[in-house]
Amino acid sequence: MLDVPRGHPGHPPLTRPVALLGWLARREAKVLAFAVALGVVESVSLAAVPYLLGVALDAGLAEGLSPGLLRACALLLLVGLVGAGASALGHVGEIGAWLHGAFRTSRLVGHHVTRTGDAISDELPTGEVVSTVASDAFHIGNMMEVFPRFVGSVVAYVVVAVVVLQQSVPLGLAILVGLPLTTTVLAVMVRPLHTRQAAHREASGRLTTLGSDTVSGLRVLRGIGGEDVFAARYAEQSQRVRAAGVGVASTSAILQALQVLLPGLFVAGVVWFGAHLALRGQISAGQLVAFYGYTAFLAEPLRNATQFVQMFTRARVGARKVVAVLKVQPAAGSIAESEAADAAVDDAGDEGAVAPPSPARPAGDLVDLSSGVRIRPGRTTAIVSARPDDSAALASRLGRLDDAAGAVTLDGTPLTDLPLAEVRRRVVVAGATPQLFTGRLREELDVRDRGDEAALYRALEVADAHDVLTSMPEGLDGEITEKGRSLSGGQRQRVALARALLTEAETLVLVEPTSAVDAHTEARIAARLAESRAGRTTVVVTASPLVLEHADEVVLLDGGRERARGTHRELLARAVAGDPDAAAYRGVVTRQAAADEPAAEKEEVR
Known part of the structure; x- marks a missing residue:
């Protein structure tokens, strides 16, 4: 009673x-x-x-x-x-x-x-x-x-x-x-x-x-x-x-x-x-x-x-x-759909404790009708915009975080026609602001409770987060305080990146995943990220040349619409040749590169 x-x-x-x-x-x-x-x-x-x-x-x-x-x-x-x-x-x-x-x-x-x-x-x-x-x-x-x-x-x-x-x-x-x-x-x-x-x-x-x-x-x-x-x-x-x-x-x-x-x-x-x-x-x-x-x-x-x-x-x-x-x-779906999505995550976690799901490749293109951006399967696509709000909004639409934001199709099927649980399983969005909770580092990373410790170390390796482990005497069992305040800004960001990688999502959308780290760390993360996600769909919202260098494709947004597409080097070469669209891309990238270094150093110290 x-x-x-x-x-x-x-x-x-x-x-x-x-x-x-x-x-x-x-x-x-x-x-x-x-x-x-x-x-x-x-x-x-x-x-x-x-x-x-x-x-x-x-x-x-x-x-x-x-x-x-x-x-x-x-x-x-x-x-x-x-x-x-x-x-x-x-x-x-x-x-x-x-x-x-x-x-x-x-x-x-x-x-x-x-x-x-x-x-x-x-x-x-x-x-x-x-x-x-x-x-x-x-x-x-x-x-x-x-x-x-x-x-x-x-x-x-x-x-x-x-x-x-x-x-x-x-x-x-x-x-x-x-x-x-x-x-x-x-x-x-x-x-x-x-x-x-x-x-x-x-x-x-x-x-x-x-x-x-x-x-x-x-x-x-x-x-x-x-x-x-x-x-x-x-x-x-x-x-x-x-x-x-x-x-x-x-x-x-x-x-x-x-x-x-x-x-x-x-x-x-x-x-x-x-x-x-x-x-x-x-x-x-x-x-x-x-x-x-x-x-x-x-x-x-x-x-x-x-x-x-x-x-x-x-x-x-x-x-x-x-x-x-x-x-x-909820902004996406209904309460019943959200509960079904949560139940699906719990079930996946229970199954994953025995055998983690193998990475899968999406069946077709992910297309945002508002911007005209087409994300091809099995490739790493970088999104660049002079207005960060535009690229962040695109990431939100790709993950169906708000049904009223705009239409997105997956292999020709609108995301709103798919069960929310399926969308959450296939498309994972990691926002620009890391959200960490009080608890052990192991629990922060392994949110689906799969129990695969080797996978945790691999994800931390890709995110270059070894210093997070060494800063905690208990390692993976070390305690993280509320909102991750016991970690620096860069450490919080890398823990969140490792957590996103552990989802093994078909389509992983990362918003500014390296904005709070120094240039050397960013270069290592970019290379390892491209290698670990090879053959799977990855979308990275960034204007950092160190990350763009490893992308299979780069898309420039202007006014919320796609303006230019190509590899990082192709766009720079076209800019030298006088292409105005590529020149706009170079302007965004070079301006961001000049601002990134001091900001990252300050954030890492914090």
């Missing part, structure tokens, strides 16, 4: 926040049913105490120490023991409900984010997504935790209503009508509380986003002297969060004060009315004590109902944010 949810979290309805909450409740129906049953037993046991006290008092006043009094006392003891046991076990059930509600929500968001890629950060601030896991999921768990107590309180209220109406209709009506009126007054305070909680949640999300953006760009901010500006913005937003929090706290404090004041006034009124009826002989002394006990007891269901309304209000706000995250669709 206290185990956290495992396996796939499922596919909830995204029509309304309440629909998501209902779906989560159904997913943990057994845990909730257990907790609700015990909550009902506990509440009914507590509700029976005033009745048994009244019976015992009447028996004692009428008969003294008699069997009737002893039976009432024995029943009172039994009810107390049952209530205590139900309370203890019910608390375990409530904790289980919280765990399932909170962690299932967190896993829903986590699974979805990993399958939407850049689309999630394009549509929602990072802080907003983080807050759904760090805050909203816990509010949903809190609602699941108090739900059993709320149901138990409702059942106990009905039981007490039946009993008091049987004993005294006037006093029973006073209790049963007055209590809902008191609850209604408290419910009026919930709407402004909901509004202020939503405003506080929005302000907190913006503060988290601002903080994460500042930390991720801290090095740049220090370089341009912008720390003070961002610190001032953070302080300003922090004050907004504080002000919104004070607004929530003041409304919540008033609500909590009314939770004490209104039930107290209600109890005083019931006792006065009951005493008046007792003096007139309409109820006995024992019944008066019982009615007082009922009134005092019903204050607890009132608190539970009010608490549930508060928790439900917060959970609904959180569920709205969770739904907003879950509605984001």
Whole structure:
């Protein structure tokens, strides 16, 4: 019962926040049913105490120490023991409900984010997504935790209503009508509380986003002297969060004060009315004590109902944010296709642990219709552009990273007509910015868990990453810190290159794979890369002459369209002969060569 949810979290309805909450409740129906049953037993046991006290008092006043009094006392003891046991076990059930509600929500968001890629950060601030896991999921768990107590309180209220109406209709009506009126007054305070909680949640999300953006760009901010500006913005937003929090706290404090004041006034009124009826002989002394006990007891269901309304209000706000995250669709394919692609990678990893797949050659040309670039199979093609954004966009289209970016065909078939899992298996794109995670170097490289250590060393050899191994006493088992910060810029880039090579993809697209290394290292990588990928399709986005020298073909992009094609030496020779297209190519390459050396040296030091 206290185990956290495992396996796939499922596919909830995204029509309304309440629909998501209902779906989560159904997913943990057994845990909730257990907790609700015990909550009902506990509440009914507590509700029976005033009745048994009244019976015992009447028996004692009428008969003294008699069997009737002893039976009432024995029943009172039994009810107390049952209530205590139900309370203890019910608390375990409530904790289980919280765990399932909170962690299932967190896993829903986590699974979805990993399958939407850049689309999630394009549509929602990072802080907003983080807050759904760090805050909203816990509010949903809190609602699941108090739900059993709320149901138990409702059942106990009905039981007490039946009993008091049987004993005294006037006093029973006073209790049963007055209590809902008191609850209604408290419910009026919930709407402004909901509004202020939503405003506080929005302000907190913006503060988290601002903080994460500042930390991720801290090095740049220090370089341009912008720390003070961002610190001032953070302080300003922090004050907004504080002000919104004070607004929530003041409304919540008033609500909590009314939770004490209104039930107290209600109890005083019931006792006065009951005493008046007792003096007139309409109820006995024992019944008066019982009615007082009922009134005092019903204050607890009132608190539970009010608490549930508060928790439900917060959970609904959180569920709205969770739904907003879950509605984001990946830029390529659908969520179902992304999950199928992930499953295919996992299956490939399991099979690869026994026998790594042999390299295969694509069946035909890879053609980008937007630029007119045709990538021939089994060759290394370099893409050169004066505008790096154009060449990076081409690489993105070749890997079907965004279905709206433009049409690409593989052997005459549009990539969008192929299953996303097949595209991910056959075409792998390694971006310009290496993304590394915390963990062992072995895990960073062997993402499909094939267990082929010799292949790891071969990939590191091609990427000229021996210094990464020597910098870690544990070698492949050495730990890499978050985002690879324990490595230099050049080392991160070479680890990412080795990881890409280990995929053994039919078509491998590399975006600026050597931009952060020095010229000598770049020359070695270029030669080894061409040798290791011989006979397979490789696309390299670069303007470095050291890499272009080893390409089978070089394509120059101008304005996003193919302008010139040939080998590096052919294009340079044509430029000397006066070809304007080749001259444009030479201009891009020579300008890049002049800028590469100092930039690479600085990056390697970092």
